[in-house]
Amino acid sequence: MLALPCPHCGTRDEAEFQFGGEPAIRPPSAVTDTVWADYVYMRSNEKGPHRELWCHAGGCGQWFVLTRDTATHAVLP
Amino acid sequence: MSRTPFRTRYSAAGLLRQGLAGQTGWGEAWRAPAPKPRYDFVIIGGGGHGLATAYYLAKLHGANRVAVLEKGWIGGGNTGRNTTIVRSNYFFPESAALYDHALRLYEGLSQELNYNIMLSQRGVVTIAHSHHDMELMARSVNAMLINGIDVELLDAEGVHREIKIANRDPDARYPIHGGFVQRRGGIARHDAVAWGYARAADAMGVDIIQNCEVTGFRFDGARVVGVETSRGPIAAGRIGMAVSGHSGVLAAKAGFKLPIQSYALQAMVTEPVKPVLDTVILSGSTGIYCSQSDKGEMVFGAGLDLYPSYAQRGNLPVGQTIIAALLDMFPRFRTLKLLRQWAGIVDVCWDYSPLIGRSPVEGLYLNCGWGTGGFKAIPAGGWLLAHILATGQHHPISAPFDLNRFTTGRLIDEAAGAGIAH
Numbered sequence: 001m002l003a004l005p006c007p008h009c010g011t012r013d014e015a016e017f018q019f020g021g022e023p024a025i026r027p028p029s030a031v032t033d034t035v036w037a038d039y040v041y042m043r044s045n046e047k048g049p050h051r052e053l054w055c056h057a058g059g060c061g062q063w064f065v066l067t068r069d070t071a072t073h074a075v076l077p
Numbered sequence: 078m079s080r081t082p083f084r085t086r087y088s089a090a091g092l093l094r095q096g097l098a099g100q101t102g103w104g105e106a107w108r109a110p111a112p113k114p115r116y117d118f119v120i121i122g123g124g125g126h127g128l129a130t131a132y133y134l135a136k137l138h139g140a141n142r143v144a145v146l147e148k149g150w151i152g153g154g155n156t157g158r159n160t161t162i163v164r165s166n167y168f169f170p171e172s173a174a175l176y177d178h179a180l181r182l183y184e185g186l187s188q189e190l191n192y193n194i195m196l197s198q199r200g201v202v203t204i205a206h207s208h209h210d211m212e213l214m215a216r217s218v219n220a221m222l223i224n225g226i227d228v229e230l231l232d233a234e235g236v237h238r239e240i241k242i243a244n245r246d247p248d249a250r251y252p253i254h255g256g257f258v259q260r261r262g263g264i265a266r267h268d269a270v271a272w273g274y275a276r277a278a279d280a281m282g283v284d285i286i287q288n289c290e291v292t293g294f295r296f297d298g299a300r301v302v303g304v305e306t307s308r309g310p311i312a313a314g315r316i317g318m319a320v321s322g323h324s325g326v327l328a329a330k331a332g333f334k335l336p337i338q339s340y341a342l343q344a345m346v347t348e349p350v351k352p353v354l355d356t357v358i359l360s361g362s363t364g365i366y367c368s369q370s371d372k373g374e375m376v377f378g379a380g381l382d383l384y385p386s387y388a389q390r391g392n393l394p395v396g397q398t399i400i401a402a403l404l405d406m407f408p409r410f411r412t413l414k415l416l417r418q419w420a421g422i423v424d425v426c427w428d429y430s431p432l433i434g435r436s437p438v439e440g441l442y443l444n445c446g447w448g449t450g451g452f453k454a455i456p457a458g459g460w461l462l463a464h465i466l467a468t469g470q471h472h473p474i475s476a477p478f479d480l481n482r483f484t485t486g487r488l489i490d491e492a493a494g495a496g497i498a499h
Contacts, residue, residue, distance in 0.1 A: 073388055
């Protein structure tokens with residue numbers, strides 16, 4: 001069971017959260033298909049420290065960015 | 078097709094001889110060679126897909142300088158962690174062609190490899206739990222029939238004829254409304270698939286090098302010309318990668334990203350009991366899939382742990398959901414004890430279809446993105462990667478699964494066909 005730190009509610013069980021992917025900045029609409037595909041589909045998918053978005057969907061609804069180790073599941077400071 | 082030059086062919090007579098000799102005369106099934114400085118083809122990943130690739134390169138394309146590099150032991154990753162189901166009941170023609178190619182190769186594999194992969198075509202029954210499930214299923218079944226796949230739609234009684242012990246309670250949370258069956262589907266012995274391909278590839282001169290981790294790539298300009306490994310550098314003409322969950326890690330070493338996220342997929346087995354379930358069951362609504370192994374264990378799994386993971390273990394909330402789904406369908410299983418629970422790291426593409434073909438780096442070719450369903454595809458994945466490595470060209474079956482589909486937008490969305498709750 002993951003225990004994740006919601007910035008609003010504090011540490012809660014993983015069942016209350018939804019994973020939201022890797023944070024990315026949307027490119028301007030006038031870009032090549034390759035740049036757009038890179039933004040929409042390509043992922044770093046790191047093993048180890050991984051910056052990721054989470055939503056406290058079953059709680060307050062807050063979105064937040066978290067760094068988590070994907071090899072150990074440890075939440076990193 | 079030429080006969081594979083095994084040093085020892087396995088046979089009933091050989092088994093008898095060894096039995097009389099106290100099992101003392103069995104030779105090694107494959108060598109443990111030191112890596113050579115250069116190969117024509119280097120395959121990264123000694124799971125089913127990598128070993129099959131090496132086998133078909135040697136067997137069908139006459140390649141004689143081939144190495145398989147495995148960071149652990151062969152078949153120790155997802156090939157040894159899956160629930161051993163084989164089937165080809167997919168919606169899109171591209172997928173049906175791909176997975177049925179795999180199933181046809183599986184059907185002849187024990188003979189071809191002189192190794193019993195214990196293919197048991199006991200049928201795969203997929204369950205519908207509502208009128209709406211049933212309507213969608215009828216549409217899928219029609220598509221599969223047009224794709225040339227052997228499937229039959231079943232009413233509720235038809236499902237109960239196939240699965241005698243399924244829950245008949247109409248007030249069940251997920252009552253059985255009907256389903257469909259692919260009778261050529263079933264299970265195979267997963268370790269035997271890896272070992273059979275390894276032994277046959279080795280017999281044709283392929284070097285299978287275990288405990289050899291690829292730590293980086295060697296470039297000549299923009300082209301990959303070799304790999305750095307924990308056992309020294311190895312030069313290569315062409316390199317194929319078949320490393321499933323770690324595809325993103327390897328891609329990063331070569332300097333590109335993939336449309337893949339890696340997740341943990343759990344599976345479990347119960348204690349062994351006498352035969353009660355003689356088919357494979359799947360349910361799209363609960364995500365559950367279950368079969369009874371030849372030893373008598375119930376082998377089952379369901380959804381992914383829905384966040385990226387390389388931890389090779391599943392967490393309890395999803396585990397509990399999986400067990401609840403199993404018990405809803407088979408209430409009598411609540412007396413069984415759970416023997417083991419584990420997870421494999423699966424590489425899921427956004428359209429739940431695999432990636433086969435060129436990578437963004439010249440000289441490096443992909444076989445990945447099989448996600449939750451790689452085992453059933455092993456013969457085809459190896460066959461198709463061998464084809465593109467040897468010829469430089471896609472086979473018509475693999476062309477739709479090229480990486481470029483994520484730029485052109487021509488995705489093959491098999492979210493339902495994958496049969497796993499996402």
